[in-house]
Amino acid sequence: MSQSFDALREQLLRTGIAPRHVRRYLRELGEHLSDLTAKEIAAGYDVADAALRARAALGYDDELAKAMIMRREFRSLTTRAPWLVFGLAPPFFILACFIAAVFILISSSYLILGPYPHVSLLPVWYRSFVAAFFSLVNFMIGPLAALLFIKLALRQRMSSVWPLIGLLPIVLFGAFLTLSTYIPSVDGDKSGYVAIGFLTYLPPTRDASLPMLTLRALATLVPATWLYLMSRTRVRVDKT
Amino acid sequence: MAREPNPSFMAGVPELMILRLLQDREMYGYEIVQAIRAETGDAVILGEGVVYPVLHGLERDGALKSRRKNVGGRSRVYYTLTAKGARRFGDLVQTWTTLAGAIQSVLKGGRHVPVV
Secondary structure, three states: OHHHHHHHHHHHHHOOEOHHHHHHHHHHHHHHHHHHHHHHHHOOOOHHHHHHHHHHHHOOHHHHHHHHHOOHHHEOHHHHOHHHHHHHHHHHHHHHHHHHHHHHHHHHHHHHHOOOOOHHHOOHHHHHHHHHHHHHHHHHHHHHHHHHHHHHHHHOOOOOHHHHHHHHHHHHHHHOEEEEEEOOOOOOOOOOEEEEEEOOEOOOOHHHOHHHHHHHHHHHHHHHHHHHHHHHHHHHHHHO | OOOOOOOHHHOOHHHHHHHHHHHHOOEEHHHHHHHHHHHOOOOOOOOHHHHHHHHHHHHHOOOEEEEEEEEOOEEEEEEEEOHHHHHHHHHHHHHHHHHHHHHHHHHHOOOOOOOO
C-alpha cells in the first residue's frame, strides 16, 4: 500500500513538510484507501478496478500534495530556518554535549566522594574512567554530530549546500575542541581543573595533539560524507 | 471514475462541515468524508484525502483531539471536537450565515446600491 504513495512522500518532503507530518498523512491516506478499495470491491468491481477507482476517489498526488503544502504550519524548522539548524545549532549542540560531559564528571565525583572531601582522594579506577570518558567524548561528539545533521538534511531532502554549511562548524567545534581534566594526586599540592581548548591551545593532552586532531577531523568528515553520498546515490537509483 | 472536485471558492467549507459533523460524535477520516457526501447529496466533492490536512490543522489549533482506536480489527484515528473547536464552529457558522445572506441578497438584486 505504501508504495502507491512513494512519489507523494518525496514531493511532500522536498517541499519542506516535516517528516512526522508526512508519515502521519500517508498512514491515514493508506487506511482511507483501504476503506475505499473495500467499498469498491463490495460494489462488485474486481480488485484491479477497485484499486484504480479507490485511488481516483482518494485524490491524485498533486491534489493531495497541494492540500498539505498550502499549510505552512506543517513545514519543518529545517526548511523554514535552515540557517538556524545547519548554521547556528551545531556549535550550540556540541557545546551542550561538552557541558553535559562536565556535568556527568562533577556529579559522578560527588557521588563517589561526597560533597566535602578533596578531589585528590578520588580512587585510581575513577581517574582512569574520567580519562577514558573524556577521550570518548572528544572523539565521538564530532562524528555523531556530523551524522545527526547529515541525517536531518537527508530526511528533508535538502540541497547539498546546507549539509556542507553544517559540517563546517561541526568540524571546527566537534573535532578541534578538546575537553580535558586534571585530578591532583594525594601528595600533590596543585588544584584540579576541567578545561576546554581549541586546536592545540590547551594544557598538553594526547587528544589535542596534531595527529589526534587530524584523526578526529577525518573521523568527523568521512562517515558523514559517506552516508550523504550513499543516500544521494540510492535516491538517484530509485528515481531511475 | 470520480467527479471533478469543487473549485477553490469552496475553501473553508470542509472545515465548517467537519466541525459540524464532529459535534455529534467522534469519527474517523473516511467516515467524515462519507458523511459529507451523504449530507450534501454529493454537492460537495473533495479529493477524499484532502480532508486530512484540514483535520491535522484543526487538531494543531486545538479545535480537535485525536486518538487511535481499534474497531473491528482495524486501527483508525478518531477525531473529537474540543471546547475550543465548538467555539470556532460557532464563529464560523455566524460568518457563513452572514455571508450566505449577503450573497443571496446580491443574487436577488434586493439591496444592491450603486456607487456613484
